Amino acid sequence: MTYDSFDKALENAVSKFKLCSDKPIRIISHFDSDGISAASILIKALKREDMKFAVSIVRQLSKNVLEELKLEDYSCYVFLDLGSGSLSLIKEFLKDKTIFVLDHHKIEDVKSDVIHINPHLFGIDGTTEISGAGVTYLFAKKLNIKNKDMAHIALVGAIGDVQENKGFFKLNNDILKDAIELNNVEVKQGLRMFGLQTKPLHRVLQYSIDPYIPDVTGSEEGALLFLDKIGIEAKRGNKWKKLVHLDDDEMKKLVTGVILKRLGSEKNPEDVLGPVYTLKNEEMESPTKDAKEFSTLLNSCGRLRKSSVGIGTCLGDENLKHEATKVLNEYKGEIINSLNWFYKNKSKMIEEEGFIIVNAEDKINDTLIGTLASMISRTNLYKEDTVILTMAHTFDNKTKISIRKTGRKNNNLNLLSLLNEIVTKVGGEAGGHSYVAAGALIDQEKEEEFIKVARNLLKNRMMEEKV
Ligand SMILES: [Mn+2]
Structure with missing residues (x-):
């Protein structure tokens, strides 16, 4: 019943949206990985329908943002991954406009007459079951079934909102099935660790907090020593090995090694495996190959105010993908600086x-x-x-x-x-x-x-x- 009525509401919204298709659409989305994914999905869908549009990616839907939107003369506005918390505010600023809000955040009030799609309205948990990108994906899929080819981007968005926890649930899991059906994503059990495609193996281990590896997590030396003990060479030639470089035999050694290290001190020592989501059409060792790393990439684009680079990456633009990798590195640098600042000033x-x-x-x-x-x-x-x-x-x-x-x-x-x-x-x-x-x-x-x-x-x- 809940899912049926959610589905019906999407259908209704899409039929209303089709009435706007002769005029340019104004899209406003959130600047995090979920919001950038959501915007990319809708952009792809509108391009497919030959519709015109303009996009803004904002940090939050403040009065300033609405003030600026008010000055524009679009007739149809679509808010993605935000808006549910400010329905009456939106209506106050954009009085005579047609407004769509596709969101999964908590709802503040429901009395406003915007076209509002949010899982919470139907008793579906928007914190774990579906993200802003997911809602946008379901909307796009209703618009044109061909948009199923963006399912993997919806998952990247959901991961950004921490909705993946040793698997996807319910609506997100249905989206995963779409992505697998189209052969865009492959799911395999692997070590639940971050940086499989891009980070040196010893770094992946060093930074692994969940699962926690005693004597290894937090210590570069410990990580190198551990690899040496279990008989895996940290380097191949003069280059650091990555997790994706390991052969089956080495992989077994590593998994067993990690479990043994956790024996005695961790609650569930064998709890180190989980699904790994690989995007089949992306290049090996690229930050877009692994869905978790892809999500971090988008997040860094948003944080460094380069959302368009993130959108281009989702749409498969090779130049922007290259640019995005640079943004990611810049972001990592800033994160390290901020952590260092924190450690230095911790006592204050x-x-x-x-x-x-x-x-x-x-x-x-x-x-x-x-x-x-x-x-x-x-x-x-x-x-x-x-x-x-x-x-x-x-x-x-x-x-x-x-x-x-x-x-x-x-x-x-x-x-x-x-x-x-x-x-x-x-x-x-x-x-x-x-x-x-x-x-x-x-x-x-x-x-x-x-x-x-x-x-x-x-x-x-x-x-x-x-x-
Ligand atoms: Mn979100």
């Missing part, structure tokens, strides 16, 4: 039981602050369930805030409502996902007040938990 952070607050001010690019929070949450520096709040200044005198927590335990700590509670007291906008990641924007002058309110609230949470 607010650190109390159950939470830390990191105010980077202008030391870290505000588009990297969420990534920094995620990375801190994945280190072993803090106890399970610690709330990580990071902050940085934006160009326009605002402060961007990100919230994450350590551990993978699903414990009903709603990060979004926690952040909302703080932001409501000081004024500002919050958005994101309830349990995975959320962010907010406040005026810079409210920073001190924000920290004060946050501290009190987080302290209370710890006290309540102890009672």
Whole structure:
């Protein structure tokens, strides 16, 4: 029933959309990997129908963005991977327009008369079952069945929103079936590690936090020593070997070696294997070959304000794909710098039981602050369930805030409502996902007040938990 009505709603939306097909379409999408994937899917679909369009990729749907859209004279607007949190605001700025919102974020209000497609409306979990790119994909598929050839991009988007966890669920899994059917994706069991196609093997092991490898995770020396012990050469000739270079025999040695290392200290030592998604039409050792690495590539394009490079990559433009690899490297450099800054200044952070607050001010690019929070949450520096709040200044005198927590335990700590509670007291906008990641924007002058309110609230949470 739920899925049927979701499907019906998509169908209805598509038939309304077809009425707009003679005029140019205005697309607005989110700047993360899911949003860029969503935009790419719709662009491909519109090109196929010979429809005209213009695209903007934005960090969030702020009043400034809507103010600018208001000045344009399109008649049909499509919001992707955002909008569900600001339906009435959209309508307020774009009064007489036809508006489509294809999103999977939490819904703020439903009374507005936009054409709204969101799984949550049908009791389907938009946090785990389908992403913004997924919703856009289902929409595009209804528009023209040929758009099934973009299923793999929808998966790349879902991975970006952390919807893959040793497999895809329900709607995402149906999308995976489409991608496999078209022979665009191949799924194989392999080591659940990041960087199979592009990173040196010892680095992959060194950076593997889940699964955690005792004596190896976090140590380059430990990783090299481990490879030596299990009889795998780290280099082939004078080049570092990658995971994709290993033959079957070496692969077995590696898997057994990792499991043995985990025996005794880890809860499920054999829990190191999982599905690996390989894009069949991409070149070996390219960051677009492995769906997880592809997703990171798109994310870096968005963060460094080069979304068009990411879109071009999704659409298969070889030049832009090449450009995207450069963007990825630049991004990695910035991430390393921000982590280094954090380690150097760690002692100056607010650190109390159950939470830390990191105010980077202008030391870290505000588009990297969420990534920094995620990375801190994945280190072993803090106890399970610690709330990580990071902050940085934006160009326009605002402060961007990100919230994450350590551990993978699903414990009903709603990060979004926690952040909302703080932001409501000081004024500002919050958005994101309830349990995975959320962010907010406040005026810079409210920073001190924000920290004060946050501290009190987080302290209370710890006290309540102890009672
Ligand atoms: Mn999303």
